[in-house]
Amino acid sequence: MLCLSLNQSGHISDMKNLFKTVVFPTDLNIPTRNTTPTFRVICKVAFKMATMKAWQYKAIHGGLEKSIELNTSTPSPPSATLSKGQFLIQVITSAINPVDYKIPELGFPAKFIVGFPAIPGQDFCGRVVGASSSDDVFKVGDVVFGTLGKPTQVGTLSEYTVASSEGSAHLPNGVDPDQAAAVGTAGLTAFQCLPKDIVKPGCKVFINGGSGGTGTWGIQFARILGAEVTTSCSTHNVELCKSLGPVFDLVVDNVGSPGLYEHGAEFIKPGGSYFQIGTPASVAGAVTIVKRLFLPRYLGGGERPFRFISFASKHDDLVEIGKWLSEGKARAVIDEAFEFENVPKAFEKLKTGHATGKIIVHVDQK
Structure with a gap:
């Protein structure tokens, strides 16, 4: 059950508990009167986070682009399980890389490397919506960019994923999320x-x-x-x-x-x-x-x-690249941007080997 305590001003007094909630009773009524707008918005976000939209594959038949399916009720990663240095993000933009299809298409070994079912994608720009109590770098509401560092079962072609402090940096002022998402693995x-x-x-x-x-x-x-x-x-x-x-x-x-x-x-x-x-x-x-x-x-x-060379997730490197982006010294070369419902087409384009620069996917509104 979702339990929130309000202080005298009508604000939530324990924000951390909000993102540790996993079970929601079906008959719970969200108050819409006599509550602050902040309370109502946070309740709405919490309910949305119980499940999410994500592109998943359970097995590979004829290539990732033919095997991946959109699941509109995938369980969201619970914030209660976050370890030190981890946080939950709502993905705005994801960028895809050859490794995102090469690992799944290994077949049986992919079950040991990633596990099935799985969501592809490593690179992202998104909003922090839940953080571990020990994280003093990234807070709820921050917009960040970076990479998960390796293929995982909950990749970035989903509404929510779990990122790390070492593989992330704050989005500099004036930098577009699409540009930042394209940094990640390639950058x-x-x-x-x-x-x-x-x-x-x-x-x-x-x-x-x-x-x-x-x-x-x-x-x-x-x-x-x-x-x-x-x-x-x-x-x-x-x-x-x-x-x-x-x-x-x-x-x-x-x-x-x-x-x-x-x-x-x-x-x-x-x-x-x-x-x-x-x-x-x-x-x-x-x-x-x-x-x-x-x-x-x-x-x-x-x-x-x-x-x-095999890249390593390094916060300081991302910070320096972000600085170059904000100063206009570097920019992402984006071949094509796909909407979330067209992820299979994005992989088809990537696998041609003829993309100039990066291919990105819009997951949520900027």
Whole structure:
């Protein structure tokens, strides 16, 4: 039952209890007279939060876009179960990434990685509607953006989800929620591929695959840091790089182009590095990564240091990216925005591989 205590001014005296309620009796009457507007609105929100609309998959048959279904009565995540550093958000905008369909389409292993049924999506911008008592950074009513950090059973293609303080930052004034939602996985990956001890004013960076979500962020971030940036949107780029000579301090490979790293000494300076993000979702792709990481030069390995980048959820990184957005130094390149009812079409577009920048989904009103 929903129990709220009002103080003499008619306001709720214990806001935390509101979001710990899980069970609502069907015959409970919400007072509409002799109560403050705040009380009536909060009661309405609490009832709405018992269930939510969400896109779910229970199994994959013919691809995620053909298996995902809109469930209008999905149980909402209860605030009573929030751990330290977690909070409940009402999603405004979600952005989707290849990992959102690649993990579910692994088939049986996905049951162990995520669990079924599950809601895809990691990246978001939304309003905090419930927070753990120990959270002193984010409060109810704050608008935040960030990423869940990994696929979960309650992803961001839903009205509500649970986010963490480490994977979130406050939305800066003047930044549109759509722009902020597009940061998440791609923005953090691009940011963390450009370490400041390597990327300094005047250094030269080559970004392979500059038209995708991570690539469009990476080009902008590298320029902000003062680098000279060269990029290619073609997978047939080995000859292009070789023709430029060993001029680059850093190569960021968003595609996982075959043979590019192996020829790295022909276009990367001595002491330069090669960072790879993208790789085909296959056994062959995994084998290639292992070879590049561990195969010595005399057995056919590369001559330049190799790293495979997997992003980490970092609050401070999101804050810095948000600052660049608010200052107009960077902006999200959004290929297309889909409404919530068109999520399958959004995944169809993403899987073509021809999106320029990010694909976002409007979940709620801004």
